[in-house]
Amino acid sequence: MHHQRRHRLKSWPDLWFGDAPPKHVVVKMQHLGDQTLALDRPPAAPAAADLTARLSDELLLRILAALPDHLRGPSSLVSKRWLRLAGRLRRSLTLLEWRFLHRRLALRFPDLTDLDLVPASFSSSSASTSAAVLNRGPVSVPVEPHADPPIGYRRFLPPDAIDRGLDAVARSFPGLRKLSVAAPIDSQSGLIAVADGCPTLQELELHRCTDLGLRPISAFNNLQILRLVGSVEGFYAGPGVTDIGLTILAHGCKRLVKLELAGCEGSYDGISAIGRCCAMLEELTISDHRMDAGWLAGLSFCANLKTLRLVGCRRIDTDSGPIEHLGSCAAIERLQMQRCQLRDRRSLHALFVVCEAVREIVFENCWGLDNEMFSSASICRRVKLLSLEGCSLLTTEGLESVILTWKDLQNLIVVSCNNIKNNEVSPALSSLFSDLKELKWRPDTKSLLAMSLAGTGMGKKGGRFFKRRIMPGQQRLKGKAEEDSSK
Known part of the structure; x- marks a missing residue:
């Protein structure tokens, strides 16, 4: 009797593993009492010895x-x-999530000396579905177009949350030397806790700073570097810092060496108070200022000021007053202007009067610096270094008329000033170049490109790279057309 062979339908394990039992797979079966059964478990490999275990931490x-x-x-x-x-x-850290400050920051990085809390000081709305994001450095803030205003104070954490965070910083990092944070509005407990818990703090950066927020500043006994940001246009607005805050700062931080005022207001009273009280101040940076008329005259009280830097200022001084009342900074060595709008020759001349003893002058991407504006720099007779970058209105004649009067000039840097031409350099200016210790001369980007392409064949109406290729068939058609036209 012929026995018909029955074929059993294979299950998924049979299809996957075949007839051979699994050799490198552990199958666990749930049973009563949570018992497990391991099938064909391979023997455990011995753990590799840690060769650094005997080394001390x-x-x-x-x-x-x-x-x-x-x-x-x-x-x-x-x-x-x-x-x-x-x-x-790890010594330096930029925090992006405020909750990490309370949970794991001190355990993960116990020896931090530089802590930036500004990006984490902004509150994020989980309900926001806006695709627009505003970036400013490491900070990214979603923008809600239908909100009023779309960005502003509501984007910061509540003051009590910032105070609790600063209190945690004071307890966890006694060796902190630099701190950047958004100042809590109408609250002083957080900054006072940092001043008491971090006695070695030397550098402090306060965003959204106000006059009242500067009251605890005197508690920082060793503070030497301070950056105050009152408001940032297009990012967040605020009441900012006025003469009242600058006066509080002057009486509370008498050991300041470097000071930066960004988006701050003020006038002659506030700047002169800083000059009188902060006798050790050597570097002053003013960014995007909202200073009232006459503030330049207050700089003369900064007896030991060596570096004055203006960054992103739309104006210098609307009314600097009589020249004879301006005074001067006798110790000034360096004047730097970056991305400034030079609209008024009188105010620029007043700035050069205050900085008459300057040794180094730097203009970087300053709008409006033409021959007439630059001629005011001729009163600075001790200049040893001049750096011009991105000053497209200044010409060779305007540059020459000033630097030929500087007998102590040793270093000259001219980059991307397209109205200064190589072919306009006079013999007198060429002779000056030969006497300099350092010369970086790349004024005209077009001339620089032409020099770099010399000998390559490019730039000559296509040269050999763009010649029209005529196929043999096209050549015959062209010859036949010329023959027909002759008949």
Whole structure:
């Protein structure tokens, strides 16, 4: 009797593994009492010995510290111990999430000396569906077009949340040396806690700063570098800092060495108060200022000021007053102007009068610096270095008329000033070039491009690269057309 062979439908495990039992798969079966059964478990391999286990933390820290920066991150993935030790090597950190400040920051990075809390000081709306995002440095803020206003104070964390965060910073990082944070509105407890808990703090950056927010500034006994940001146009607005705040600052921070005022208001009273009280001030930076008329005259009280920097200012001084009342900064060495709008020759002349003893003058991408405006710099007779970059209105004649009067000039940098031409350099100016210690001369970008392309054949109406190619068939058609036209 012929027995018909029955074919059994294979199950998924049979299709997957075939007839051979799994050799490298552990199958766990749930049973009563949560018992598990392992089928064909391979023998466990012995764990690799940790060759660094016998090294002390101090010795391993020295080894990790010798690694290049790009290798410290991957090295922290070796083990939990290496992760913990790599965190101790971190000194600078920019925080993006405020909640991390209370949970794991001190455990993960216990020895921070430089902490930036500004990006984390902005509150994010989880209900916002706007696709528009405003970026300013490391900070990204969603913009709600239908809100009124779309951006502003409501984007910052509440003052009590910032105070609690600053209190946690004071408890966790006693060796902190630099802190950047959004100042809490109408509150002083957070900054006072930082001043008490971080006695070595030397550099402080306060955003959204107000006059009242500067009251605890005197509690920072060792503060030497201070940056105040009252408001940032297009990002956030606020009451800012006025003469009242500048006066509080002057009496509270008498050991200041560097000061930056960004988006701040003020006048002669506030600047002169800083000059009288902050006798150690050597560097002053004023960015996007909203100063009242006459503030330039207050600079003469800064007896030890060596560097004056103006950044992104739409004007210098609307009314600087009589020239004889301006005074001067006797110790000034460096005057830098970056992305400034030079609209008034009288105010620029007043600035040069105050900085008459300057040794270095730097103009970088300043709008409006033409021959007439630049001629005011001729009163500065001690200039040793001049740097011009992106000053497209200044010509060769205007440059020559000033620098030929500077007998002490040693360094000259001219970059991307397209109205200064190589073919307009006079013999007198060429002779001056030969006497300089440093000369960086790339004024006309078109001339520079032509020099770099010399000998390549490019730039000559296409040259050999753009000649029209005529096919043989086209050549015969052209010859026949010429023959027909002759008949």
